[in-house]
Amino acid sequence: MAMNAAFRLLLLSALLFAEHTDALAQDSVEEQVLEADVPIGHGARIGLMEAAPPRDPSSGRPSAEIDRSTWVATCDSEAINHTCSYMIDKDVKTFWQSAESSVGAALPQNVTIDMGDTRTFHAISMLPSDDPHSRGNIAAHEVYISQDNQNWGTPVAYGTWWNDNTVKYSIFEPKQARYIRLVARSEASGTGDFVSIATFSVYGVAKAPTSGLGRWGPTIDFPIVPAGAWVDPLSGRVVTFSSYAHEMFRPLDPRLGNTMTRTWDPATRLVSQRTVQETGHDMFCPGMSLNATGYMHVTGGNSAKRTSIYGINAQGAAVWTPSAEMNVPRGYQSSVTCADGRIFVIGGSFGIPCDPPGPEGEEKNGELYDPVAKTWTEKPRCKVKPMFTDETSTGSRECRWFRSDNHGWLFPWKDNTVFQAGPSKRMNWYNMSGLGDVQSAGKRSDDNDAMCGVAVMYDAAQGSILTAGGSPQYTGLDATNRAYLLTIKGANAPVEKERTTDMANPRIYHSAVILPNGDTLVVGGRRRGQVFNDDEAVLVPEVYSPTLKAWTNMANHSIPRTYHSLALLLPDGTVFVGGGGLCEIRCNANHFDAQIFTPPYLLTASGDLSVRPVIKNISASDVLPGNSLTIDTDSAVQNASIVRYGSATHGLNTDQRRIPLTMTPNGPNRYDVTIPAEKGIAIPGYWMLFVMDAQGVPSVAMSLQVKVA
Numbered sequence: 001m002a003m004n005a006a007f008r009l010l011l012l013s014a015l016l017f018a019e020h021t022d023a024l025a026q027d028s029v030e031e032q033v034l035e036a037d038v039p040i041g042h043g044a045r046i047g048l049m050e051a052a053p054p055r056d057p058s059s060g061r062p063s064a065e066i067d068r069s070t071w072v073a074t075c076d077s078e079a080i081n082h083t084c085s086y087m088i089d090k091d092v093k094t095f096w097q098s099a100e101s102s103v104g105a106a107l108p109q110n111v112t113i114d115m116g117d118t119r120t121f122h123a124i125s126m127l128p129s130d131d132p133h134s135r136g137n138i139a140a141h142e143v144y145i146s147q148d149n150q151n152w153g154t155p156v157a158y159g160t161w162w163n164d165n166t167v168k169y170s171i172f173e174p175k176q177a178r179y180i181r182l183v184a185r186s187e188a189s190g191t192g193d194f195v196s197i198a199t200f201s202v203y204g205v206a207k208a209p210t211s212g213l214g215r216w217g218p219t220i221d222f223p224i225v226p227a228g229a230w231v232d233p234l235s236g237r238v239v240t241f242s243s244y245a246h247e248m249f250r251p252l253d254p255r256l257g258n259t260m261t262r263t264w265d266p267a268t269r270l271v272s273q274r275t276v277q278e279t280g281h282d283m284f285c286p287g288m289s290l291n292a293t294g295y296m297h298v299t300g301g302n303s304a305k306r307t308s309i310y311g312i313n314a315q316g317a318a319v320w321t322p323s324a325e326m327n328v329p330r331g332y333q334s335s336v337t338c339a340d341g342r343i344f345v346i347g348g349s350f351g352i353p354c355d356p357p358g359p360e361g362e363e364k365n366g367e368l369y370d371p372v373a374k375t376w377t378e379k380p381r382c383k384v385k386p387m388f389t390d391e392t393s394t395g396s397r398e399c400r401w402f403r404s405d406n407h408g409w410l411f412p413w414k415d416n417t418v419f420q421a422g423p424s425k426r427m428n429w430y431n432m433s434g435l436g437d438v439q440s441a442g443k444r445s446d447d448n449d450a451m452c453g454v455a456v457m458y459d460a461a462q463g464s465i466l467t468a469g470g471s472p473q474y475t476g477l478d479a480t481n482r483a484y485l486l487t488i489k490g491a492n493a494p495v496e497k498e499r500t501t502d503m504a505n506p507r508i509y510h511s512a513v514i515l516p517n518g519d520t521l522v523v524g525g526r527r528r529g530q531v532f533n534d535d536e537a538v539l540v541p542e543v544y545s546p547t548l549k550a551w552t553n554m555a556n557h558s559i560p561r562t563y564h565s566l567a568l569l570l571p572d573g574t575v576f577v578g579g580g581g582l583c584e585i586r587c588n589a590n591h592f593d594a595q596i597f598t599p600p601y602l603l604t605a606s607g608d609l610s611v612r613p614v615i616k617n618i619s620a621s622d623v624l625p626g627n628s629l630t631i632d633t634d635s636a637v638q639n640a641s642i643v644r645y646g647s648a649t650h651g652l653n654t655d656q657r658r659i660p661l662t663m664t665p666n667g668p669n670r671y672d673v674t675i676p677a678e679k680g681i682a683i684p685g686y687w688m689l690f691v692m693d694a695q696g697v698p699s700v701a702m703s704l705q706v707k708v709a
Contacts, residue, residue: 050166050167050247050590051166051167051168051169051590051591051592052534052560052580052581052588052589052590052591053125053169053203053588054122054123054169054171054203054558054559055534055558055560056122056205056206057122057174057205057539057556057557057558058205058206058207059206060534060535060537063122063123063203063204063205064203064204065201065202065203065204066115066119066121066201066202066203066204068088068090068201068202070115070116071088071113071114071115071116072113072114072116073085073087073088073096073111073112073113073114073200074111074112074114075096075098075109075110075111075112076098076105076109076110076111077098077099077105077109078096078097078098078099079097079098079099079100079194082094082095082096082097082196083096084096084111086198087111087197087198087199087200088113088199088200090199092127092130092198092199093130093198094198095129095130095196095197095198096111096196096197096198097129097136097194097195097196098184098194098195098196099194100192100193100194101193101194105194106193107184107185107186107187107193107195108183108184108185108186109183109184109195110181110182110183110184111181111182111183111184111197111200112149112179112180112181113179113180113181113182113200113202114149114178114179115178115179115180115202116178117178118147118176118177118178119176119177119178119202119204120174120175120176120204120205120207120208120209121174121175121177121202121203121204121205122171122172122173122174122175122203122204122205122558123169123170123171123172123202123203124143124169124170124180124182124200124201124202124203125167125168125169125170125199125200125201125203126138126161126167126168126169126182126197126199126200126201127165127167127168127197127198127199127200127201128164128165128166128168128196128197128198129165129196129197129198130165130198131165131196133189133191134163134164134165134188134189135187135189135191135192135194136187136189136192136194136195136196137161137163137164137165137187137188137189137195137196138161138168138182138184138186138187138188138195138197139160139161139163139185139186139187139188139223140158140159140160140184140185140186140270140271141158141159141160141161141170141182141183141184141185141221142155142157142158142182142183142185143155143156143157143158143170143172143180143181143182143183144156144180144181144183145175145177145179145180145181146177146178146179146181147176147177147178147179148178148179149178149179152181154218155183155218156170156172156173156175156217156218156219157170157171157172157217157218157219157220157221157593158218158219158220158221158269159219159220159221159222159264159271159593160186160221160222160223160262160271160273161188161221161223161592162188162223162224162246162247162592163188163189163223168221169221169592169593170219170221170593171219171558171559171593172216172217172218172219172558172595173209173216173217173557173558174205174207174208174209174558175209176208176209180202182200205558210556211555211607212553212554212555212556213543213552213553213554213555213600214541214554214555214597214598214599214600214603215555215597215598215603215607216555216557216558216595216596216597216598217595217596218595218596219559219593219594219595220264220271220578220593220594220595220596221271221592221593222240222262222264222271222578222592222593222594223246223262223271223273223592224240224241224242224246224247224260224261224262224592225242225246225247225564225579225580225581225582225590225591225592226240226241226242226262226566226578226579226594227241227242227243227284227564227566227579227581227582227649227650228240228241228242228283228284228286228288228566228647228648228649229241229566229568229576229578229579229647229648229649230288230290230296230568230645230646230647230648230655231568231569231570231571231576231645231646231647232294232296232310232312232318233290233294233645233685233686233703234294234311234312234686235265235312235316235318236265236266236267236571237263237264237265237266238263238264238266238568238570238576239261239263239296239310239318240261240262240263240264240578240579240594241259241260241261241262241276241283241284242259242260242284242582243259243260243282243283243284243302243582244256244257244258244259244260244282244284244302245260246260246592247581247582247583247590247592248582248583248584249282249284249285249302249582249583249584250584256282256302256303257277257280257281257282257303258275258276258277258282259275259276259281259282259283259284259308260273260274260275260276261273261274261275261276262274263318264594266570266572274318276308276320278320278321278322279306279308279320279321279322280303280306280322281298281301281303281306281307281308281322282301282302282303283298283301283302283303283306283308284301284302284582285300285301285302285331285332285350285649285650286298286299286300286301286331286333286649287299287300287301287330287333287334287335287345287348288335288647288648288649288654288655289335289336289337289343289647289654289655290337290644290645290646290647290655290685290686291337291341291343291371291684291685292337292341292371292684292685292706292707292708293311293371293685293705294311294645294685294686294705295309295310295311296309296310296311296647297309297323297335297343297369297371298310299326299330299333299335299343299345299369300326300329300330300331300333300345300348301330301331302331304329304330304331304348305325305326305327305328305329305330306322306325306326307322307323307324307325307326307369307376308320308321308322308323309321309322309323323369323374324369324374324375324376325376326345326367326369326376327367327376327378328348328364328365328367328378329348330345330347330348330349330364331348331349331350332347332348332349332350332405332406332407332650333345333346333347333348333364333405333406333408334346334347334348334407334408334409334410334652334654335410335654336410336411336412336418336654336655337412337655337683337684337685338368338412338416338418338432338683339412339413339414339415339416339679339680339683339684340416340432340679340684340708341371341684341708342368342369342370342371342432343368343369343371344366344367344368344369344379344382344410344412344418344430344432345366345367345368345369346364346365346366346367346382346384346387346405346408346410346420346430347364347384347387347405347406347407347408348364348405348406349363349364349402349403349404349405349406350402350403350406363383363384363385363405364384364405365378365379365380365381365382365383365384366378366379366382366383366384366430366436367379367382368432368436379430379432379435379436380435380436381434381435381436381437381438382430382431382432382436382437382438383438384405386426386428386438386440387405387408387420387424387426387428388404388405388424388426389403389404389423389424389425389449389451389472389473390404390449390472391403391404391449391451391472391473391474403451403473403474404424406423406451406474407423407451407452407650407651407652408420408422408423409421409422409423409455409467409652409654410654411455411457411465411488411654411657412680412683413463413488413491413680414490414491414678414679414680414681415431415490415491415492415679415680416431416432416433416679416680417429417430417431417432417491417492417680418430418432419441419488419495420441421444421455421465421467421486422444422447422449422450422453422455422467422470423449423450423451423452423453423470424449425443425444425447425448425449425450426440426442426443426444427440427441427442427443427444427486427495428440428441429441429491429492431491431492439492441494441495442494442495442497444467444484444486444497445484445497445498445499446499447467447482447484447499448472448480449470449471449472449473450467450469450470450471450472450480450482451470451471451472451473451474451508451529452469452470452471452474452508452509452510452529452650452651453467453468453469453470453471453480453507453508453510453651454467454468454469454470454510454511454512454522454651455467455468455512456512456513456514456520456653456656456657457514457656457657457658458514458518458519458520458546458657458658459518459546459658459659459660460657460658460659460676460681460682461659461660461676461681462487463487463488463489464485464486464487464546465485465486465487465488466483466484466485466486466500466512466520466544466546467483467484467486468481468482468483468484468503468507468510468512468520468522468544469481469482469483469503469506469507469508469510469522469525470507470508471508471528471529473529474529474531475529475530475531476528476529476530477528477529478506478527478528478529479506479507479508479525479526479527479528479529480506481502481503481504481505481506481507482499482502482503483499483500483501483502483503483544483551484497484498484499484500485497485498485499485500485546485549486498491680500544500549501549501550501551502551503522503542503544503551504540504542504551504553505525505527505538505540505542506527506538507522507524507525507526507527507538508525508526508527508528508529509524509525509526509529509531509562509563509564509565509650509651510522510523510524510525510538510561510565510651511523511524511525511561511565511566511567511577511648511651511653512567512651512653513567513568513569513575513646513653513656514569514643514656514657514658515543515569515573515575515599515601515643516569516573516641516643516658516688516690516692516698516701517601517639517641517692517696517698518546518547518641518658518660519543519544519545519546520543520544520546521541521542521543521554521567521575521597521599522541522542522543522544523541523557523561523567523575523577523597524537524538524541524560524561524562524565524567524577524580525537525538525561525562525651526538526560526562526563531563532563532564532581532583532587532589533562533563533587533588533589534560534562534580534588534589537560537561537562539556539557539558539560540553540554540556541553541554541555541556541557541597542554543599554597554599554600557577557595557597559580559591559593559595560580560589560591561577561578561579561580561591562580562589563580563581563589564579564580564581564582564649564650565577565578565579565580565591565651566578566579566648566649566651566653567648568646568647568648568653569643569646569656569688570596571688571700571701571703572700572701573599573601573602573690573698573699573700573701574596574597574598574599574602575596575597575599576594576596577594577595577596577597578591578593578594578595579591579594601692601696601697601698602697602698610695610697611697612693612697612698612699612700613633613634613635613637613691613692613693613697613698613699614633614634614635614699614700615631615632615633615689615691615699615700615701615702616632616633616634617631617632618630618631618632618689618702618704619631621703621704621705622704622705622706622707623675623704623705623706623707624675624706624707624709625675625676625677625678625679625681625682625706625709626674626675626676626677626709627674627675628672628673628674628675629672629673629674629675629704630666630670630671630672631663631670631671631672631673631689631691632669632670633669633670633671633691633699634669635669635693636669636693636694637663637669637671637691637692637693637699638663638692638693638694639660639663639691639692639696640660640661640663640671640673640689640690640691640692641658641659641660641661641689641690641692642658642659642661642675642682642687642688642689642690642704643656643657643658643659643687643688643690643701644656644657644658644683644685644686644687644688645685645686645687645688655685657683659675659676659681659682659687661673661674661675662674671691675706679709682706683706684706684707684708684709685705685706686703686704686705686706687703687704687705687706688701688702688703688704689701689702689703689704
């Protein structure tokens with residue numbers, strides 16, 4: 001007999017409370033004090049769900065504020081009795097306010113701080129005035145630095161802050177400069193034509209900035225914690241989302257049914273805001289798949305049976321529409337677009353009470369979405385149990401697989417199969433025909449369960465997969481630094497397995513991004529499983545070369561990227577890395593930002609941007625598997641590849657995969673390539689087409705749609 005609604009809610013509340021109580025119990029007493037009472041801006045105090053303050057990357061401890069006693073602040077304008085100096089006077093009750101536009105002081109407004117001498121720092125904070133109506137709060141903004149008050153360069157940070165009276169941060173990589181400028185471009189409430197600041201602070205670091213491979217920056221400030229995101233292939237924008245709220249999730253909150261999204265446009269550097277209400281779907285903890293037409297399918301999560309579809313209409317506007325509900329409620333499931341364009345989901349027991357309770361409770365077996373019929377069909381023989389991990393640390397006696405079926409590493413493959421590479425050490429083949437089927441693919445070499453590890457298909461033409469990191473349990477155990485190479489050939493065929501060089505750092509809750517040259521960037525994570533906690537964060541990214549079978553450390557980053565962080569390849573060959581936090585009870589790990597990582601292949605030895613080859617034209621914008629394509633470039637190139645547009649949440653990105661393309665010269669700076677003909681290699685959907693010169697410098701990608709054959 002099914003549980004009644006009240007009992008289901010009570011059980012779910014108990015499960016979530018138990019999980020977060022377990023996480024908090026692992027904190028030291030000192031860390032708990034820091035979380036509850038971190039001094040900010042000479043008097044203001046951080047709330048239970050507010051932004052994580054900057055941490056000194058050399059020590060991991062909260063960064064110290066630089067003394068303001070000798071600073072000089074100048075502003076474009078001042079309101080009567082609200083002078084510019086008030087923002088640095090150590091009194092949170094006084095504040096600077098710009099003059100209103102009625103006296104000729106329109107936005108934007110510039111605030112410039114002279115610190116009197118060169119300082120080493122990596123963050124600023126801005127405490128708004130305590131206006132009861134939140135008027136005057138800064139929304140769109142940019143942060144610049146200068147050594148001479150003349151040359152300001154490009155912003156080290158920009159974006160949009162949330163409209164409330166809590167402290168706002170812009171955190172970036174360590175810099176050395178004397179001057180800082182904050183440009184306030186818009187007022188958050190829309191009801192005022194002025195902006196204000198009660199306290200302006202700058203945070204120092206103990207060590208001067210160091211160079212490394214690649215480069216970080218700028219930082220993009222978001223008014224939400226971006227816990228999920230994808231690159232929209234139809235617009236080039238990055239769509240991010242949190243939950244029903246900008247800084248937290250709460251499954252039992254009556255406001256469930258909304259999702260806050262924020263979209264970053266790389267071309268304009270603007271962050272736009274939207275709350276999705278029309279689908280009745282809180283999309284926190286979902287499955288995500290980009291379909292054959294480039295539309296995003298978001299399934300389950302807090303609204304555990306819902307399906308929402310995001311696309312771009314003929315007028316270029318973003319549109320959200322509801323679709324058929326899944327047959328099985330799910331949260332933390334895995335989702336993939338198959339070779340025939342249908343979408344397969346499996347697993348997803350997190351946050352969903354078993355119905356009925358006990359060993360006979362509901363297992364989250366597979367089901368398949370048909371985008372033409374817009375229906376879900378259960379695949380009862382696609383059993384989830386074979387992919388269970390041996391998780392024992394969380395969940396409840398009512399649902400022992402609470403964590404065991406989360407975040408499956410799924411790869412759609414030939415003959416309309418799906419290969420499950422992990423995180424369980426037991427691998428499987430799932431077949432979509434009829435009622436479905438599952439066949440064992442054996443164990444992943446000598447690896448253990450690797451929950452919240454990563455797996456990427458860096459060469460789909462060869463069936464080559466890299467797995468790295470993870471932990472035997474979702475929380476409470478040390479992470480591993482092990483990495484493995486898997487090779488799949490035919491559907492349901494034996495899997496070739498090889499342990500490759502270990503990462504330099506053990507990681508859990510990290511992200512992996514396939515680069516155009518076939519290397520894989522691994523970024524973020526922590527050394528031991530503990531959600532919503534930035535202690536033991538790994539700040540050193542690593543790149544794996546399948547040619548060398550070796551890892552190389554990249555330039556450090558100073559913002560921890562742990563649980564609920566993400567990373568995505570952008571069409572210009574850089575990587576979007578963001579998020580972390582979005583807590584339920586309390587934490588000190590909310591990161592309302594993202595950073596851009598520029599890989600070494602885009603930089604010269606002196607650190608300047610490399611000259612890039614340019615794709616001038618491609619003979620077709622859409623192809624079928626087996627079709628040929630002609631590429632015209634502005635200069636000679638040596639290699640080409642296509643990388644599927646990605647989506648990410650909880651370190652999982654089942655959309656991305658890469659195919660190297662063999663180029664045949666066909667005239668000056670003209671090359672022919674052929675898309676692999678066998679269905680299941682070039683999955684339908686949108687791909688980024690890159691060419692690379694003899695030095696390995698990639699072009700900006702052109703979009704290419706692979707249609708359903």
